[in-house]
Amino acid sequence: FQQRRCSARRAAFLVESLQDLDRGLRARGARLHIASGDPAEVLPTLWSRLGIQYLSFDADETGEPYARRRDARVLTAAREAGVRAEPHATETLWSLEAYEAKCGGMGNAPGTMTAYQSLLGRMGKVLAPVDAPVAADYPSPGVQGELVGAAEMLVPSSPLALPWPRETARAEVESVWGPAEVAALSSRVVPALRGGESAALERLEAKIQAPGREAWVAAYDKPKTAPTALTPSTTALSPYLSLGCVSPRDMWHAVDAAAAAAPKSAARSKPPVSLHGQLMWRDFNNLVARAANDSVPGSWGQMEGNRFCRQVAWGEDKAALAAWAEGRTGYPWIDACMTQLRAEGWIHHLGRHAVACFLTRGDLWQHWEAGAAHFEAQLLDADYALNGFNWLWLSCSGFFYQYFRCYSPVAFQKKKDPSGAYIRKYLPQLARLPDKYIYEPWKAPPAVQKAAGVIIGQDYPEPIVDHAVVSKANMSKMADAYAKHKALNGGGSGAPAKKKQKR
DNA sequence: CGCTCTGTTGGTATG
DNA sequence: ACATACCAACAGAGC
Structure with missing residues (x-):
C-alpha cells in the first residue's frame, strides 16, 4: 500500500478495515498496534524491546518487487535476532508454492485458464480456512500491556492520519490527497462498500449465504451480469478479497454450500463463468504473475x-x-x-x-x-x-x-x-x-x-x-x-x- | 507440420 | 426477442 499510488477513497477503505480489525481484536481482549517506518529497522527494535521470539506474516508469493525486497530484509533481520519467522500464504485457494510443486516448477505453470483448471483439479479439495482465534489464543497482558497507550501505534482515524513513508515530502503528499480529495469522500456519490471483515462477512451472507440466494449462486454467469446496474449486479466481494477481509476459501465453501442447496431445477453454471470460476481466475492470475517474475x-x-x-x-x-x-x-x-x-x-x-x-x-x-x-x-x-x-x-x-x-x-x-x-x-x-x-x-x-x-x-x-x-x-x-x-x-x-x- | 477446436463477456446486418 | 451469418481472420492446445 503505497500512498503515492493510492487514492484517498482506497486509503479510507484500508483505514476502515484496520479499525474493524482492531474492534475484532478488542472483543478478544487484544488490540491492533501499528508500527510505522522501514520494517527492517522498526521490527528488530520491537523484538528486542518486547522480547519477541516469533514472527508470523502474510506471504507475498507473486514476487512483487517491493514485497520481495521487504520480506528478504525482514527475514535476514529475524535470522540475526534469533526470531523464528513464518510466512503464511492466505491470498489464494492454494499457496502458489503448492501449485508450483504440483506442476513441477514455474516453467510448467499454466498459461491458459483451461490449463489452470486442470491443475486445480489435481490439487484435491479446497481446504477450509482455519478457525478465527479466540481470547485464550492471545498473550495476556504482558507484551500487549507495554504497548497499550503508545499513541503512535493507534489505528489511524482517517486517510490523512496514515503514517507516511518517511522520505515523502509533505507537499508531495498533499498533491495526492489534498483536503479537497479527503472532503470528497463524503460527496454526493457514496460507495456501497465499507471496509473491514464485518462488512465483508455481512456481504458474503447477503449475496451468497442468505436463504433464497441458492439459485442465483448456482446459475451465476459473470458475462451476463449487468454493467449498467445502479448497484453492483455481481457480489462486489473483490475489495474484501484483495485486502484479506475475507478468505477466498471462505467464499469458495460458501458458494459450494449455496449451490448444493439450490433446487434440482436450478440452472447450473460452470467455471470459468461461475462464482467458483471467479475465485479460480484470482489464483490463475497470481500464478502467472509469479511465473513472469520468476523468469524476469x-x-x-x-x-x-x-x-x-x-x-x-x-x-x-x-x-x-x-x-x-x-x-x-x-x-x-x-x-x-x-x-x-x-x-x-x-x-x-x-x-x-x-x-x-x-x-x-x-x-x-x-x-x-x-x-x-x-x-x-x-x-x-x-x-x-x-x-x-x-x-x-x-x-x-x-x-x-x-x-x-x-x-x-x-x-x-x-x-x-x-x-x-x-x-x-x-x-x-x-x-x-x-x-x-x-x-x-x-x-x-x-x-x-x-x-x-x-x-x-x-x-x-x-x-x-x-x-x-x-x-x-x-x-x-x-x-x-x-x-x-x-x-x-x-x-x-x-x-x-x-x-x-x-x- | 497442418488441421481442428476452443477461448468467461463484440459489432452489425439480416431474418 | 432471438437466431444466424458475416466481419477479417487472433493464439494455444491437442491430435
Missing part, C-alpha cells in the same frame, strides 16, 4: 521483459490519458464509468473492459501501463496480479488476442440500458437529454441540446476521437505488432518465422 524479476505489471506480454508501440498523449482518467472523452458511457471509478472506487467488470479497451487498442492507443497505474490508485479491489492480468487481456497484449473484437463505446450498453439511467446518475449534466441521444449527445440537434441545458463542446466535450475511424486504424496497428512478435518469436531456433503471405 519485476517484469509483471509492465510490458518490458514480461514473457506474457506482446510488445506494442503504444502512443504517448498526456492530454488523451488525462481526458480518459477524468471522464472527459465525450463518450458518455466511458465518462460515466470513469466517474464512478473516481467517486466509488468500483465499477462493474464489463465497464472496466469498456474503458480499458477504449484507452488502449480500441481508441486512444495509450499504454496499458498508464491505465493500470490509474486503476491501481483508484480501485478498492486493486490487486497486483489481477490488475496486470486484466490489462494484458484487454489491450490484447497477452492471454486474449482477438483484437478485431472491439468494444463499441455506444452499442452494447445501449442495448442493456436504453434509457441511460446509469449515465444520468454519474453524468448529471446530461440527465435531461432524451433517450435517443444519451449515448451520443453530439448527434443531438442544437435545439435539443439547448432544451436539455447542455451544449456539446461547452458543457460536455465533443468526442475525443471518432471511434469508427480510430478503432479500424488501431486494428491494423495491432496486426503489425502481432506480425513483429511472430517474426521475433516464431522460429524455434531463433530464425525468423516464415511469414504467411495471403492474396
Whole structure:
C-alpha cells in the first residue's frame, strides 16, 4: 500500500478495515498496534524491546518487487535476532508454492485458464480456512500491556492520519490527497462498500449465504451480469478479497454450500463463468504473475521483459490519458464509468473492459501501463496480479488476442440500458437529454441540446476521437505488432518465422 | 507440420 | 426477442 499510488477513497477503505480489525481484536481482549517506518529497522527494535521470539506474516508469493525486497530484509533481520519467522500464504485457494510443486516448477505453470483448471483439479479439495482465534489464543497482558497507550501505534482515524513513508515530502503528499480529495469522500456519490471483515462477512451472507440466494449462486454467469446496474449486479466481494477481509476459501465453501442447496431445477453454471470460476481466475492470475517474475524479476505489471506480454508501440498523449482518467472523452458511457471509478472506487467488470479497451487498442492507443497505474490508485479491489492480468487481456497484449473484437463505446450498453439511467446518475449534466441521444449527445440537434441545458463542446466535450475511424486504424496497428512478435518469436531456433503471405 | 477446436463477456446486418 | 451469418481472420492446445 503505497500512498503515492493510492487514492484517498482506497486509503479510507484500508483505514476502515484496520479499525474493524482492531474492534475484532478488542472483543478478544487484544488490540491492533501499528508500527510505522522501514520494517527492517522498526521490527528488530520491537523484538528486542518486547522480547519477541516469533514472527508470523502474510506471504507475498507473486514476487512483487517491493514485497520481495521487504520480506528478504525482514527475514535476514529475524535470522540475526534469533526470531523464528513464518510466512503464511492466505491470498489464494492454494499457496502458489503448492501449485508450483504440483506442476513441477514455474516453467510448467499454466498459461491458459483451461490449463489452470486442470491443475486445480489435481490439487484435491479446497481446504477450509482455519478457525478465527479466540481470547485464550492471545498473550495476556504482558507484551500487549507495554504497548497499550503508545499513541503512535493507534489505528489511524482517517486517510490523512496514515503514517507516511518517511522520505515523502509533505507537499508531495498533499498533491495526492489534498483536503479537497479527503472532503470528497463524503460527496454526493457514496460507495456501497465499507471496509473491514464485518462488512465483508455481512456481504458474503447477503449475496451468497442468505436463504433464497441458492439459485442465483448456482446459475451465476459473470458475462451476463449487468454493467449498467445502479448497484453492483455481481457480489462486489473483490475489495474484501484483495485486502484479506475475507478468505477466498471462505467464499469458495460458501458458494459450494449455496449451490448444493439450490433446487434440482436450478440452472447450473460452470467455471470459468461461475462464482467458483471467479475465485479460480484470482489464483490463475497470481500464478502467472509469479511465473513472469520468476523468469524476469519485476517484469509483471509492465510490458518490458514480461514473457506474457506482446510488445506494442503504444502512443504517448498526456492530454488523451488525462481526458480518459477524468471522464472527459465525450463518450458518455466511458465518462460515466470513469466517474464512478473516481467517486466509488468500483465499477462493474464489463465497464472496466469498456474503458480499458477504449484507452488502449480500441481508441486512444495509450499504454496499458498508464491505465493500470490509474486503476491501481483508484480501485478498492486493486490487486497486483489481477490488475496486470486484466490489462494484458484487454489491450490484447497477452492471454486474449482477438483484437478485431472491439468494444463499441455506444452499442452494447445501449442495448442493456436504453434509457441511460446509469449515465444520468454519474453524468448529471446530461440527465435531461432524451433517450435517443444519451449515448451520443453530439448527434443531438442544437435545439435539443439547448432544451436539455447542455451544449456539446461547452458543457460536455465533443468526442475525443471518432471511434469508427480510430478503432479500424488501431486494428491494423495491432496486426503489425502481432506480425513483429511472430517474426521475433516464431522460429524455434531463433530464425525468423516464415511469414504467411495471403492474396 | 497442418488441421481442428476452443477461448468467461463484440459489432452489425439480416431474418 | 432471438437466431444466424458475416466481419477479417487472433493464439494455444491437442491430435
